[in-house]
Amino acid sequence: MNYLKYLSLVVLLCVSVAPREAKGADQPNVLWIYLEDVSRWFSCYGEPLIETPNIDALADAGIRFDRFYTPAGVCSATRSAQVLGVMQTTFGVHQHRSSRNNAPKGSKHDGIGMIHLPDGVKTLPQIFKDDGFYTFNQSGKDDYNFVFAMEDLYSPNSNQNWWRDRPKGKPFFGQIQLKGGKLGGKAPTVIDREVVTVPPYYPDIPEVREEIAHHLDCILETDRQVGEIIAALKEDELWDNTFIFLHSDHGYKLHRDKQFLYEGGINMPLIVTGPGIKGGQVRDDLISGIDLAPTSLTVAGLPVPDWMEGRDFLAKDYVPRDYVIAARDRCDYTIERIRAVVTPKFKYLKNYLTDRPFMQPSYKDPWPVSIRFREMMANGEMNEEQLTFFGPQKPAEELYDLENDPHEINNLAEDSDYAPILEEHRQILDDWVAETGGGIKPESDEGLIQVLYRWRDKAVNPEYDKVRDQLLPPTEKAAKKKKK
DSSP: HHHHHHHHHHHHHHHBOOOOSSTTTTOOOEEEEEESSSSOGGGGGTTTOOOOOOHHHHHHHHHHEEEEEEEEESHHHHHHHHHHTTTTTTTTOOSOOOOOOOSSSTTTTTTTTTHHHHHHHOOOOOOOOOOOEEEEEOOOOOSSSEEEHHHHHTTTTTSSSSSTTTTTOOEEEEEEEEOOGOOOOSSSSSSSSTOOOOTSSSOHHHHHHHHHHHHHHHHHHHHHHHHHHHHHHHTTGGGGEEEEEEEEESOOOSSSTTSOOSSSHHHEEEEEOOBBBBBBBESSOOOOEEEEEEEHHHTTTTTOOOOOOOOOOTTTTTTSSSSSEEOOOOOOBBBOOOOEOOOOOOOEEESSSSSOSSSOSSSSSHHHHHHHHHHHHTTOOOOHHHHHHHOOOSSSEEEEEEETOTTTSSSTTTGGGGHHHHHHHHHHHHHHHHHHTTTOSSOOOHHHHHHHHHHHHGSSSSHHHHTTTTOOOOOOOHHHHHHO
């Protein structure tokens, strides 16, 4: 059976996309439709409560990927990795919103802790731009954890009108950022809160039902926006010559999804369509977010730089991955370190900081659902399945059978029957860390100082203590704002 499955995948890969000729008059365009905080709750992925006809139309025209994993469960780390084609840990850009200059201008800390890419390393839009493509980023979210200049990445005055301001006939690489799960009140209320399904790792309370239903509302509005993009491409006679990559940076905002490395945080939607791609395909091999950059370059006929770690998953000679890696590190002021190894059937997680629970203080704490969670935790109102995440303890290791336990509740790490599988996954992670560094070293003092300037007394992890007394007091303007 495994042989037949592998043979079917090889055949599928051979017909996924026709080989591209060198750049010429019919040079294809590449468009990323980048969804923010969007889980893969589309009807083409089997979501029963809503219809997403425009996203489904993309899947019908191309390939739906069922095992696409983002490199992290938070936006800046994922976006940094995907725009470079390397794991965020490789160049030290894995701490959420690092390389931000939050210190007072002109102070002794002004500009410390900034992260520069190695000489010669460029972002994906910069590579396209340097090769003569028109590049744009509609809505403008970059959120990269390294120093960069907008003028190096994007064509002048290019972020307001999609591809329509480019010189006639010039090929483009563009990103259209859709707010997705962050639409808030801009998403009309459609879904009945009483009919949604609550996964077993969350308590079935009105606040959770509201979050789930609202996310479905956001997806409905996102699907409408995707329809507008498709219509514009067809109106401008670009549909037949544009590769489209529709994908999300990570899962929706609830606590065990966004920022963490469970399936709801990193197993995201990916749909790819374009010239030469056979429609209606579904692939279940493992794809990493770092594969988007090299694949985008290759379909456009451009060479892939040596520094990229990703693979062209549309290549005729593509070799499917044996595993993918994901990483969780500091998010805002919450210091954490988790690594995940995903193989075709299992997921292994290593929790490096077992001195603190999963539910550390975080930016989510003021939300009504967070307040209710903490009340239930304090009152002993959560069951055993919910306490796998909301309890006071964090295991050093987790191992889940994704086929039989898709909610990742039954931790097999201490089950002797799975000891060989546990050791196999440990070794994969150990080898990867040995080869790449794995981002295991603590964040620099300079980086922590910049975090403290942004978050001040909300930053309560002990790692901040060694640099806390170096901070300058808040400015008068900031102090007045804090009193309000």
